[in-house]
Amino acid sequence: MNKKILTKATALLTCLLMSLSVTACxxxxxxxxxxxxxxxxATETVKGTITVDPLTASxxxxxxxxxxxxxKKAIKQxxxxxxxxxxxxxxxxxWKALAKEYERLQGGDVVVNINTEFxxxxxxxxxxxxxxxxxxxxxxxxxxxxxxSTQERxxxxxxxxDAYNPYCGENVQWSSVLQPAxxxxxxxxxxxxxxxxxxxxxxxxxxxxDVAFDEAVAKGYLNADGEAEYPIxxxxxxxxxxxxxxxxxxxxxxxxLCNASIDSLQFTWLLRVYGDYYYRQFYQYIMGGEAGTEWAxxxxxxxxxxxxxxxxxxxxxxxxxxxEKDCGFGKxxxxxxxxxxxxxxxxxxxxxxxxxxxxxxxxxxxxxxEFETQAHGKQSPQIILDYQxxxxxxxxxxxxxxxxxxxxxxxxxxxxxGEFAGQDIVDNENTITRDIGGNGGFLSIINHTNASQNELNxxxxxxxxxxxxxxxYYKGLAAAGEVPKGLTSVKNELVVFPAExxxxxxxxxxxxxxxxxxxxxxxxxxxxxxxxxxxxxxxVIRDYWKGLLMTGLSANQTLxxxxxxxxxxxxxRADLVDIVTDNGWAPExxxxxxxxxx
Numbered sequence: 382m383n384k385k386i387l388t389k390a391t392a393l394l395t396c397l398l399m400s401l402s403v404t405a406c407x408x409x410x411x412x413x414x415x416x417x418x419x420x421x422x423a424t425e426t427v428k429g430t431i432t433v434d435p436l437t438a439s440x441x442x443x444x445x446x447x448x449x450x451x452x453k454k455a456i457k458q459x460x461x462x463x464x465x466x467x468x469x470x471x472x473x474x475x476w477k478a479l480a481k482e483y484e485r486l487q488g489g490d491v492v493v494n495i496n497t498e499f500x501x502x503x504x505x506x507x508x509x510x511x512x513x514x515x516x517x518x519x520x521x522x523x524x525x526x527x528x529x530s531t532q533e534r535x536x537x538x539x540x541x542x543d544a545y546n547p548y549c550g551e552n553v554q555w556s557s558v559l560q561p562a563x564x565x566x567x568x569x570x571x572x573x574x575x576x577x578x579x580x581x582x583x584x585x586x587x588x589x590x591d592v593a594f595d596e597a598v599a600k601g602y603l604n605a606d607g608e609a610e611y612p613i614x615x616x617x618x619x620x621x622x623x624x625x626x627x628x629x630x631x632x633x634x635x636x637x638l639c640n641a642s643i644d645s646l647q648f649t650w651l652l653r654v655y656g657d658y659y660y661r662q663f664y665q666y667i668m669g670g671e672a673g674t675e676w677a678x679x680x681x682x683x684x685x686x687x688x689x690x691x692x693x694x695x696x697x698x699x700x701x702x703x704x705e706k707d708c709g710f711g712k713x714x715x716x717x718x719x720x721x722x723x724x725x726x727x728x729x730x731x732x733x734x735x736x737x738x739x740x741x742x743x744x745x746x747x748x749x750x751e752f753e754t755q756a757h758g759k760q761s762p763q764i765i766l767d768y769q770x771x772x773x774x775x776x777x778x779x780x781x782x783x784x785x786x787x788x789x790x791x792x793x794x795x796x797x798x799g800e801f802a803g804q805d806i807v808d809n810e811n812t813i814t815r816d817i818g819g820n821g822g823f824l825s826i827i828n829h830t831n832a833s834q835n836e837l838n839x840x841x842x843x844x845x846x847x848x849x850x851x852x853x854y855y856k857g858l859a860a861a862g863e864v865p866k867g868l869t870s871v872k873n874e875l876v877v878f879p880a881e882x883x884x885x886x887x888x889x890x891x892x893x894x895x896x897x898x899x900x901x902x903x904x905x906x907x908x909x910x911x912x913x914x915x916x917x918x919x920x921v922i923r924d925y926w927k928g929l930l931m932t933g934l935s936a937n938q939t940l941x942x943x944x945x946x947x948x949x950x951x952x953x954r955a956d957l958v959d960i961v962t963d964n965g966w967a968p969e970x971x972x973x974x975x976x977x978x979x
Contacts, residue, residue, distance in 0.1 A: 431456045433486050441852050442877035448550050449558065449848040449875055451486070455547035460490035461837045465521040466511070467824075468504040468641075470746060471863050473497050478857020483844050491837065501744040502640035517827060520838045524577040524825025526645055532576050535825040536835060538564075538842075539574040548847035558848055562820055563870035578846055580822030583867030584769040585650055586893040587611075587618075587789075588752070591782035593633065593763035597624035611786035615655075615728055618764070618789050622735040625763055634735040635762030637748045638930060643923045646745050647766055649910065650817050651729060655791045656909035657899035658814050659725045659807055661686065663715060667699040667903075668692060681812045687901040694903045696978055700971035703907050704957065708974075712801060717908050717950035724794045724806050725909075726929070727942045733930050737762050741927055755780040768821075768866035769893055773885050787893055788814050815899045821867050848875035855879070908953045917955040925949055 431453060438447040465476060473495055480493035496519075499507045505526045511517040512530040524531040542564050546555035556564070562582050564575045589611065594602075598609045602624035604617045612618040618634075625633040642648040661681070668676035669691060678689040686692070701708050703716040715721045737743065737751070738760070751757070752765045753775055769785075776783045791814070793807035824845070826838045844850045851869045855878035858865060868886055869876055899905070911918050925948060928940035940948070961968060970976040 429458055430454055431458050431486055431488060433488050435486065435849065436482075441849070442856070445848070445852060445877050446875060449553065450550060451844075451847070451849050452547040452551045455545075455551075456486070457840065458490065459487055459837050459840060461834060462492045462494065463520050463838060463841050464494045464496055464518050466496040466499070466508070466519045467521070467523050468500050468526075469495075469497055470500070470866070472858065472865065474861030474863050475854040475858040475865075478853050478860070479845055479850060482850075482853045483841060486844075493841070500746065501646075502644065505641055505644055512827070515830070519827055520829075520834070521842065522825050522827060523823050525823035527825070531825055534827055535576045536828045536839065537574045537576055538578060538826070538839075541839065541843075542575060546843045546847060548844045548849055555843065555846075558872055558875055559846065560870045560872055563846065576825055578824045578842065579820035579870050580824055580846060580851075581820075581865065581867040582870050583817075583821035584890070584893055585766065585817055586769050586772075586785050586787060586889070588765050588767055588772060588775055589621075589784045589786070590752075590755070590763045591784045593625050593628070593630050593759075594621070594784060596628035596630075597621055600624040600627045611784060612789040614789050615731070615791040619731045619735065622764070626735070630759045630763050632735060632737045632760070633763040634732060634737070635748050635752050635765035636732060636736055636740070637743045637745055638736070638740045638927050639742060639744050640923055642745060643926055647748075648926070650766060652910045653817050653899045653905060654788055654814065655725060655728070656905050657902040658791055658812060659721060659793065660715070660904035660909055661815075661902055662807055662812065663702060663712065663904065664692075666712065667695055667702065669695065681808055684813070684815065685898060685901070695974075696903070697971060697976040698974040699903060699907060700957075701974035703904070704954065704971050713799065717953060718946050720794075720796055720798070721806050722909075723942055723946055725791075726946060728791050728793075730929055730942050734932055736930065736932075740931060753778045753780065769886065769889055770864050770866040770868075770882075772889055773864040773882060776885065785889060785892060788816060790814050817899055820870075822870075846871060848872075851876045852878070855882075908949075917952045917959075918949075921948070921952050925952075 433453075435451040435453060438445040438450060465480070467476070469476065476495050480495055483493055484491055504523070508519075508522055508526050509530065511519045511522070512527055512534045522535075524535055527535070542556045542559070544555060545552060546558075549555060549558050560582065563579050594611075602609065602621055604610050604612055605614045612621055622634050636642075636651070637647055664686060665676045665679035668678070676691060678686075678691040680686055680689060683689060702712075702714065706714045706716070708714045737748070743751075748762065748765065749767065749771060752762045755761045772783065772785055775781065790809065792809050793805060796802050796804050796806060824842060826835070826842060829835055829838075845854070848871055851871045855865070855869075855876065859879050859882075864882065865878075868878070868883070873883075911922060924938075925940060925945055928934060928938050929942070929945045961970065966978065967976065970978075
């Protein structure tokens with residue numbers, strides 16, 4: 382992939398960390414919605430303001446506050462075509478409703494194309510091709526899948542968020558109707574800017590067919606507390622699969638290894654959640670000053686420990702722990718052939734033999750259909766990891782009885798050798814399992830050389846991310862019988878959506894708890910999940926995970942835990958050489974944990 386050489390190492394490190402958390406970073410400011418080299422400050426000639434009346438509060442539904450109706454007198458009359466190209470995952474009817482209403486407000490002078498041609502891995506691959514195509518027709522895209530190109534090709538929206546948005550009412554600042562998660566990168570660090578607007582706040586959880594669960598209990602399943610209840614540990618989950626199989630359910634675990642899942646969707650949730658669980662303990666050694674100085678602000682029970690006073694990653698120290706086997710501080714080497722990483726991968730490897738058939742070719746949408754419809758009876762998946770919102774659909778299915786539970790704790794092993802032999806690899810009793818919950822619906826605007834097109838696209842996003850637009854979106858979803866993955870990042874009290882949706886989210890949230898955001902963990906992007914998107918690791922990671930977790934492969938395709946770790950370590954180190962070269966750092970600088978990255 383193209384690698385952009387950055388002038389300051391710290392800028393690269395911050396960007397790479399935040400790209401892991403499905404956002405992007407960059408610099409500059411904005412005066413229209415933006416006015417930076419990345420946001421085209423030219424203002425097009427417009428006819429004036431729109432002449433079509435917005436819907437009334439009563440037409441939008443009971444409870445809509447008329448204060449937040451669009452200000453017709455301040456909305457520009459525009460013209461042109463907008464191409465919305467997302468991996469919709471069933472939300473396209475909501476987007477079609479948005480398109481229809483925006484076209485109506487603009488008096489028919491704007492056409493909004495909802496491009497549903499690509500999904501799953503095909504969408505990710507096509508998006509990255511379009512980001513490289515300076516003449517692309519794509520306008521609104523899913524920026525988190527931009528493989529590091531989002532901040533280079535998309536418009537920065539920071540200042541626009543702090544400005545007036547006429548779709549939100551008279552004299553209403555856009556940010557005042559948004560929850561902070563909508564523009565998280567804007568608040569995350571000094572100098573950081575928003576190239577992605579997160580339209581949803583999501584939670585993920587495990588769903589189970591209680592029919593199969595009850596049959597597993599009849600075969601002897603009990604959780605770690607000795608109760609016939611849902612799993613509370615990772616080994617409980619694996620044992621539940623075994624008992625379901627004894628009851629006649631083949632391959633009950635609904636985790637897909639399709640390319641999109643390994644790249645950025647369901648399977649990566651496991652890497653993020655449990656990678657954070659294993660590696661968050663090392664925060665205390667990579668913060669602050671000289672090597673060997675432990676960070677007093679570390680709290681294993683903090684949901685967002687990164688907000689604690691004194692948090693500040695020393696990346697030379699982090700890389701020393703990940704890549705220097707003679708690391709001389711902290712708990713020593715914890716990289717990709719260490720006991721820590723092998724234990725982590727070994728726990729994930731327990732899924733082998735329990736995954737559904739055709740696991741590498743089943744896209745996430747097809748997996749959902751299999752679970753909901755139980756089309757293949759006892760050969761269908763009985764347990765699935767998914768967004769909380771899909772429980773609304775699953776709960777209505779007459780093919781299963783729905784249950785749900787939080788991420789089970791992955792009980793870690795012990796160090797086998799060295800100074801810490803016999804100690805727990807993770808303090809299992811005092812370390813919480815955090816979630817990927819938070820941002821979703823990652824909307825970015827591709828930056829075109831055409832100023833009028835940029836202005837039109839920005840105006841559309843202002844409409845979409847308003848109380849009015851989000852109410853339209855939910856009306857469209859409900860009319861089509863579809864459900865959201867999560868509730869909107871526009872303040873919920875300003876948006877009207879079906880009462881049963883909010884009731885489900887409220888009820889399920891008593892069981893599915895948000896325990897902090899894993900994606901601020903800097904270890905994830907330095908080997909645990911990937912090597913910050915560089916070429917070598919990007920090319921091989923899919924095959925490596927499939928080789929570890931799939932059955933029925935040839936001997937030369939199958940990987941043991943140790944072989945997986947060794948091959949992955951080699952790939953990550955190859956990319957690390959390129960990273961060092963691109964940024965002008967000293968070769969093998971990580972051998973010195975106090976190295977100044979500049």
